[in-house]
Amino acid sequence: MLHILLLILKFIGIIIAAILGILVLLICMILFAPVRYDVRARCGGTFDSLKGKAVVTWFFHLLRADIYYKQGRLRWRVRFAFYRGSSGGSLEEGNSGEKIKNADTKREEGDQDEKEQKSGDEELEKNAEELSEAASAEAVEEGPEEIKGTGGSESRPKEDQSMEGIESSPEESEEVEEIDEEACEEAYQADEGSEEGKERTGKERTGILQKVKDIWEKIKCTFESFCDKIKLLAQKKDKLAGFVHDEVHRKAFFRTKKELFRFLGKLKPERVEAKLRYGFENPYHTGKVLAGLAVMYPFLGDHTEIVPDFENKVLEGSLSVKGRIRLSHLAYLAWKLFWDRNIRQSYKDIRNFEL
Numbered sequence: 001m002l003h004i005l006l007l008i009l010k011f012i013g014i015i016i017a018a019i020l021g022i023l024v025l026l027i028c029m030i031l032f033a034p035v036r037y038d039v040r041a042r043c044g045g046t047f048d049s050l051k052g053k054a055v056v057t058w059f060f061h062l063l064r065a066d067i068y069y070k071q072g073r074l075r076w077r078v079r080f081a082f083y084r085g086s087s088g089g090s091l092e093e094g095n096s097g098e099k100i101k102n103a104d105t106k107r108e109e110g111d112q113d114e115k116e117q118k119s120g121d122e123e124l125e126k127n128a129e130e131l132s133e134a135a136s137a138e139a140v141e142e143g144p145e146e147i148k149g150t151g152g153s154e155s156r157p158k159e160d161q162s163m164e165g166i167e168s169s170p171e172e173s174e175e176v177e178e179i180d181e182e183a184c185e186e187a188y189q190a191d192e193g194s195e196e197g198k199e200r201t202g203k204e205r206t207g208i209l210q211k212v213k214d215i216w217e218k219i220k221c222t223f224e225s226f227c228d229k230i231k232l233l234a235q236k237k238d239k240l241a242g243f244v245h246d247e248v249h250r251k252a253f254f255r256t257k258k259e260l261f262r263f264l265g266k267l268k269p270e271r272v273e274a275k276l277r278y279g280f281e282n283p284y285h286t287g288k289v290l291a292g293l294a295v296m297y298p299f300l301g302d303h304t305e306i307v308p309d310f311e312n313k314v315l316e317g318s319l320s321v322k323g324r325i326r327l328s329h330l331a332y333l334a335w336k337l338f339w340d341r342n343i344r345q346s347y348k349d350i351r352n353f354e355l
Contacts, residue, residue: 279309
């Protein structure tokens with residue numbers, strides 16, 4: 001009985017050890033198997049002629065991803081063990097499909113244009129018929145009136161009389177305006193001479209003084225609020241400066257900076273070959289890109305030749321980048337930062353920090 005129990009425990013231990021071994025193997029595969037990448041691009045002088053290819057592989061091509069860019073179209077293809085997936089078709093198939101779609105759209109547009117022309121012609125015919133009918137009806141109605149007008153003669157139409165009245169009205173209006181202005185001046189002088197006019201002027205003066213006082217109070221309040229904000233910002237600045245200059249936080253910052261630069265050094269590509277001439281319509285953008293490339297120059301290597309063109313919009317040359325990335329470097333970075341006492345304390349202080 002004891003022998004059977006030990007045998008069962010032996011088999012259970014073997015199974016647990018096998019499972020643990022498989023887990024350890026998987027962890028080592030994920031951490032130490034490098035992810036290799038190979039990027040190549042070429043351009044013939046314009047942005048439309050840009051084409052490129054990127055290949056990413058992992059663990060002896062168990063995982064492979066291909067990305068293509070050509071003629072303004074992006075295609076991708078992924079393979080993991082026996083599973084395959086893609087964006088659908090090759091570049092040539094995509095171009096032929098686009099041509100067929102363009103032809104169908106052109107046919108549909110042509111049919112719509114023909115229908116619109118037919119409908120427009122029908123509408124023009126209908127409008128012409130309606131206009132001809134309306135013209136004939138007006139001719140029939142106006143005929144008798146013209147005959148009556150030729151038979152008799154009137155002295156003058158009413159419109160001439162109205163025009164005479166209009167011509168005479170400006171002189172009369174000018175006289176009326178002069179009379180009104182004289183009357184207003186006399187009334188204003190009479191008001192000023194009376195006691196009511198004096199009271200009115202006194203009220204106006206007090207109203208003006210009250211408005212000036214209100215404006216001064218508003219200016220004073222805004223200035224005081226502005227001073228309060230400046231004092232509050234100064235207090236926040238002192239608090240923030242004290243937080244930054246703390247010894248624990250400074251040590252955490254320099255340790256993080258050191259580890260990040262070490263990690264970026266591990267991510268440096270193995271080979272970079274570039275021969276590039278570029279330029280934008282705005283020279284400002286050309287200079288900004290050049291400044292960014294200058295920062296990355298230590299990682300590019302000696303086989304790079306980048307020539308900016310500040311006068312023309314151009315993009316020509318070739319680029320080849322090849323390297324590998326291991327997740328173990330990222331795991332090592334996280335491990336070092338996690339077990340640092342200063343970094344943990346700084347993280348807690350950042351979470352609890354309030355201005």
